[in-house]
Amino acid sequence: MKVTSRQTRSPRRPRRALPVLTVAGLAAALLLTGCASGERVCGSGRYPVKAVGNASGQDCVADGQEPPRGWVRYPAGEVPEYVGDRWDRHWDTVVVDAEGRPVRG
DSSP: OOOOOOOOOOOOOSSSSSHHHHHHHHHHHHHHHHTTOOSSSSSSSSSEEBTTOSSSSSSEETTTSOOTTTTTEEOTOOOBBBSSSSSHHHHHTTTEEETTTTEEO
């Protein structure tokens, strides 16, 4: 009589990989689209201003008002409109002086 051994397999785990793959897919999609969220930098009736002397300072000022001391307007055509858009990412790495000119940080 021939005796054979049976290998036992561990029971299959109930689809734990699916949520992980879903999250990974969403993260990859956000990275590939430039992470633009569609959220406006400033709400209606406001415009964005850049802090003087640091790279990441940004605020919003009511339309028709000048930026407060220590803040400057963005150059025409280079104003960030949406969080994560081209100009939002660009200006997040640039330090400006009181005249709005880029300086070494």
